[in-house]
Amino acid sequence: MDPIHQFQIQNLLTFGHIGGQEIAFTNSALFMLIAIAVIAALTIGATSSRALVPGRMQSVAEMSYEFVADTLRSSAGSEGMKFFPLVFSLFMFIVTVNVIGIIPYTFTVTSHIIITVSLALVVFLTVVVYGLYKHGLHFFKLFVPSGIPIYILPLVTFIEVLSFLSRPVSHSVRLFANMLAGHITLKVFGGFVVMLGGLGFLGSLGAILPLGMTVALTALELLVAFLQAYVFAILTCIYINDAIHPGH
Amino acid sequence: MDPQAAKMIGAGIACIGMGGAGVGVGTIFGHYLAAALRNPSAAQGQFGNLIFGFAVTEALGIFSLLIALLLLFAL
Numbered sequence: 417m418d419p420i421h422q423f424q425i426q427n428l429l430t431f432g433h434i435g436g437q438e439i440a441f442t443n444s445a446l447f448m449l450i451a452i453a454v455i456a457a458l459t460i461g462a463t464s465s466r467a468l469v470p471g472r473m474q475s476v477a478e479m480s481y482e483f484v485a486d487t488l489r490s491s492a493g494s495e496g497m498k499f500f501p502l503v504f505s506l507f508m509f510i511v512t513v514n515v516i517g518i519i520p521y522t523f524t525v526t527s528h529i530i531i532t533v534s535l536a537l538v539v540f541l542t543v544v545v546y547g548l549y550k551h552g553l554h555f556f557k558l559f560v561p562s563g564i565p566i567y568i569l570p571l572v573t574f575i576e577v578l579s580f581l582s583r584p585v586s587h588s589v590r591l592f593a594n595m596l597a598g599h600i601t602l603k604v605f606g607g608f609v610v611m612l613g614g615l616g617f618l619g620s621l622g623a624i625l626p627l628g629m630t631v632a633l634t635a636l637e638l639l640v641a642f643l644q645a646y647v648f649a650i651l652t653c654i655y656i657n658d659a660i661h662p663g664h
Numbered sequence: 665m666d667p668q669a670a671k672m673i674g675a676g677i678a679c680i681g682m683g684g685a686g687v688g689v690g691t692i693f694g695h696y697l698a699a700a701l702r703n704p705s706a707a708q709g710q711f712g713n714l715i716f717g718f719a720v721t722e723a724l725g726i727f728s729l730l731i732a733l734l735l736l737f738a739l
Contacts, residue, residue: 420737490712586723593726596733647719650712 419603423527423596443523444531451512451525459508480508487650492657499656502542506535507649514595514641518634526644527595529588536588539652547659558662587651594644598637605630671735678732685725692717 427440462477470478484504488496510526517524525531547555559576560569605626612623696714700707 487712586720586727589730590719590723590726593730593733597726597729643715647715650715651719654716 419600447523447525455508488653491653511645529592532588532592536584540584543655543659555662675732675735678728681728682725688721
């Protein structure tokens with residue numbers, strides 16, 4: 417069994433070729449569309465009745481709205497609320513895609529670094545462009561913390577610039593590697609069950625252990641799926657806060 | 665040495681780095697729990713900081729895991 421096989425991108429519909437590159441509708445695109453459909457059904461369907469006492473669907477939608485709004489308000493202030501649509505879309509997309517990926521035989525979109533890098537670069541460019549637009553050259557005060565002795569200021573500035581530039585890397589790799597590692601671990605333990613099950617009766621008895629482990633790991637993956645989406649959202653909020661208030 | 669064997673050894677060595685992230689994440693959650701038991705009413709307000717510290721620390725461990733995965737499957 418190959419634990420990497422589950423991440424393979426398959427073409428479902430090939431439209432043609434442009435400059436040697438294949439243009440196709442892949443399973444990755446299919447699962448992104450499914451995620452969008454789920455989010456749209458949740459948010460539009462839940463708010464269509466607008467009951468004063470919310471039902472189940474409406475509660476989920478309202479709770480996720482309040483959850484993201486609280487996170488953004490506490491880390492970027494009320495000024496940051498103009499970025500709420502961005503943060504809410506990112507959070508809902510990542511959490512939905514991650515949770516769909518746990519279901520067996522589905523595809524985890526966020527286990528491909530190209531997806532997470534695209535999301536992280538959207539955040540990074542938003543921060544840089546908005547920071548420069550709002551504060552002009554004062555945005556670069558972000559790299560020069562106040563209250564630092566002058567003789568170590570160049571070093572601190574260098575470190576600040578370096579850490580700012582490595583943000584999109586760590587932002588994207590964290591989500592991607594967590595999803596990738598979690599799914600590989602699940603597949604490896606699933607492979608143990610198959611291997612032991614092939615050894616006859618005693619092997620089948622022994623296979624109960626990795627089977628239980630797989631169930632426990634799936635529960636852990638559910639936690640990780642939510643936690644990583646939350647981490648992505650909260651880091652987005654913190655970076656946006658830097659763009660709004662660049663002075664330390 | 666056989667390049668394949670060297671890759672496997674390198675991947676194993678790269679995974680040692682995750683131990684450091686383990687220590688760091690344990691420190692963060694341990695200190696959070698200790699502080700939360702002293703002052704439970706203030707604990708909820710620091711949850712965001714907890715997750716932020718966890719994420720920043722965990723990223724370094726993930727980087728070493730990434731090196732291991734690259735050595736095993738990509739390079």
